[in-house]
Amino acid sequence: MEEEMHTDAKIRAESGTGSSPRGPGCSLRHFACEQNLLSRPDGSASFLQGVAEKSRERLIRNTCEAVVLGTLHPRTSITVVLQVVSDAGSLLACCLNAACMALVDAGVPMRALFCGVTCALDSDGTLVLDPTSKQEKEARAVLTFALDSVERKLLMSSTKGLYSDTELQQCLAAAQAASQHVFRFYRESLQRRYSKS
Amino acid sequence: MKETPLSNCERRFLLRAIEEKKRLDGRQTYDYRNIRISFGTDYGCCIVELGKTRVLGQVSCELVSPKLNRATEGILFFNLELSQMAAPAFEPGRQSDLLVKLNRLLERCLRNSKCIDTESLCVVAGEKVWQIRVDLHLLNHDGNIIDAASIAAIVALCHFRRPDVSVQGDEVTLYTPEERDPVPLSIHHMPICVSFAFFQQGTYLLVDPNEREERVMDGLLVIAMNKHREICTIQSSGGIMLLKDQVLRCSKIAGVKVAEITELILKALENDQKVRKEGGKFGFAESIANQRITAFKMEKAPIDTSDVEEKAEEIIAEAEPPSEVVSTPVLWTPGTAQIGEGVENSWGDLEDSEKEDDEGGGDQAIILDSIKMDTGVEVSDIGSQEMGFHHVGQTGLEFLTSDAPIILSDSEEEEMIILEPDKNPKKIRTQTTSAKQEKAPSKKPVKRRKKKRAAN
Numbered sequence: 001m002e003e004e005m006h007t008d009a010k011i012r013a014e015s016g017t018g019s020s021p022r023g024p025g026c027s028l029r030h031f032a033c034e035q036n037l038l039s040r041p042d043g044s045a046s047f048l049q050g051v052a053e054k055s056r057e058r059l060i061r062n063t064c065e066a067v068v069l070g071t072l073h074p075r076t077s078i079t080v081v082l083q084v085v086s087d088a089g090s091l092l093a094c095c096l097n098a099a100c101m102a103l104v105d106a107g108v109p110m111r112a113l114f115c116g117v118t119c120a121l122d123s124d125g126t127l128v129l130d131p132t133s134k135q136e137k138e139a140r141a142v143l144t145f146a147l148d149s150v151e152r153k154l155l156m157s158s159t160k161g162l163y164s165d166t167e168l169q170q171c172l173a174a175a176q177a178a179s180q181h182v183f184r185f186y187r188e189s190l191q192r193r194y195s196k197s
Numbered sequence: 198m199k200e201t202p203l204s205n206c207e208r209r210f211l212l213r214a215i216e217e218k219k220r221l222d223g224r225q226t227y228d229y230r231n232i233r234i235s236f237g238t239d240y241g242c243c244i245v246e247l248g249k250t251r252v253l254g255q256v257s258c259e260l261v262s263p264k265l266n267r268a269t270e271g272i273l274f275f276n277l278e279l280s281q282m283a284a285p286a287f288e289p290g291r292q293s294d295l296l297v298k299l300n301r302l303l304e305r306c307l308r309n310s311k312c313i314d315t316e317s318l319c320v321v322a323g324e325k326v327w328q329i330r331v332d333l334h335l336l337n338h339d340g341n342i343i344d345a346a347s348i349a350a351i352v353a354l355c356h357f358r359r360p361d362v363s364v365q366g367d368e369v370t371l372y373t374p375e376e377r378d379p380v381p382l383s384i385h386h387m388p389i390c391v392s393f394a395f396f397q398q399g400t401y402l403l404v405d406p407n408e409r410e411e412r413v414m415d416g417l418l419v420i421a422m423n424k425h426r427e428i429c430t431i432q433s434s435g436g437i438m439l440l441k442d443q444v445l446r447c448s449k450i451a452g453v454k455v456a457e458i459t460e461l462i463l464k465a466l467e468n469d470q471k472v473r474k475e476g477g478k479f480g481f482a483e484s485i486a487n488q489r490i491t492a493f494k495m496e497k498a499p500i501d502t503s504d505v506e507e508k509a510e511e512i513i514a515e516a517e518p519p520s521e522v523v524s525t526p527v528l529w530t531p532g533t534a535q536i537g538e539g540v541e542n543s544w545g546d547l548e549d550s551e552k553e554d555d556e557g558g559g560d561q562a563i564i565l566d567s568i569k570m571d572t573g574v575e576v577s578d579i580g581s582q583e584m585g586f587h588h589v590g591q592t593g594l595e596f597l598t599s600d601a602p603i604i605l606s607d608s609e610e611e612e613m614i615i616l617e618p619d620k621n622p623k624k625i626r627t628q629t630t631s632a633k634q635e636k637a638p639s640k641k642p643v644k645r646r647k648k649k650r651a652a653n
Contacts (some may be wrong), residue, residue: 003542004589023584028497028498028500029497030482030494030495030497030575030635031494031495032482032485032492032493032494032495033492033493033494034485034491034492034493035491035492036491037251037337037491038249038251038282038283038336038337039249039280039337039339040283040284040285040338040339041282041285073604079281081280081281081282081646083280083282084338084483085242085244085252085253085481086238086239086242087238088238127505129500129502131375156511165228165513166510166513169508169509169510169513170505170506170508170509173502173504173505173508173509173512174500174502174505177500177501177502177505178500181500185493185495188493188495189493192490192493193490193491193493195490196490
């Protein structure tokens, strides 16, 4: 009577080259993704992006619960399994992206797509998007946001460190700008995937 | 999740096909599936794909004290995990048999064969040695986990570089990767497992069974061998009875296969080494095949954040002003901070009433403080006497509060203490300092109450 759907995402959070210093402007690192790479689960995606374990799980779960249309699948358990292949910074954001792509690959109905973006504020107050591990460690504050695709609204935020409310709004605005880019990436990769019917 | 059962007709189909020397994926009896090895950006990280079976291998190292009976040898630790994404049946609590079997086989293959020189891992005899930890995660299960896992383990070990250490007399210097290039491990030989599946009581044999074939097989023979044709481990499970020449034939086949696989591994390692040396791009990002329709890449992209500040200011201007800040946190020492000065307890209120009553009932005492500040709402005693208190002594009811009704629950305590704050919170807070002195004397009656409880 009960069904279970398995949605598994393999995340590879690493950038293509070694650690390269980021220029003054904000930029997102190189992205790559692969879908449907595992044969056993219903859907799978691998997302590369240039102890917290439990709290991270909880954050991802809450974000997924907010967008997945659970009422269309009563008495169903949707399991999202995430495996970190390597961590080069912005791990939570990469996990969120991978989870979203895996849910799409599995065909789970959702009310919106979501993406994760991480900002780091260093001691001068400079905003860096998609920080590397080194930048995250030296930052004064690291903020991760989950944004939805329909209206760029905020689904989840997880922050660590000290920042003013002006800085918070600035980071949020920057994350919204970055999320445009991520959603374009989703769209193009899905278009490519389904281009041959 | 329970594994979907294999239907009888599928089972019969598979067995009949095997009898006719046909395999579902078109392979020959002794053919392996395609092996693909890709490396990550860190040394010691690799993913091995054997057909659709995928294993992720990670090697890490740490300096620890050696085992007491092996003071000059490093420590090797192997761990294979069956991730839940590999197969629906692999739930966290449910996989013990298979997991134990696989782990044991891997350990015998890699540890007992002494493929890694553990003496070279010793830094200071008896004090510091390297502990090498190999973590394998099964990402997708399409049969023959053990072969894929053994390949992943040995590839990861060959790829790994540990930090350089130098010992001068009593001084040990550990160099970071930036100071001195990390050093590869000293590996004598590469043992690789080859699996043979037997059907129809040993009549038919298949090399590298996939998941369907594994489900219908009678037994499994695993031979771990290196390219010098030395057998490192051999294991037969499933209760099949094999003849001596069958086993010998299998070992010959294994020898051929291992030679091919070892060559593939060495080529992959060499390629990766070359790419790293030339400064090209390496890592999993590069190994995603571009031509595949399911893969997509996007280069580094700049984001225009110039209007971020204006947007932020607009939002803040339109937003409500922030609520008033109560007090700034006081940092006592790193890691501990305090906001505010703590909540006032109102034992002080009872000073007068306590003097009149010697004994109270329970010894609920000091939980009060945290609940006190809930205003004057009546609190009914739920029998566990943990809510607000109102003192009910033997001498009779005492109304501390002016108007609040007393609620007596039918608890078994002869006497109950129900206390309610009669002053409003603001006032109490300002009386903090003065009440602190009153706190001390109030402790005595508490003690007495406790004794009474014990007597009860």
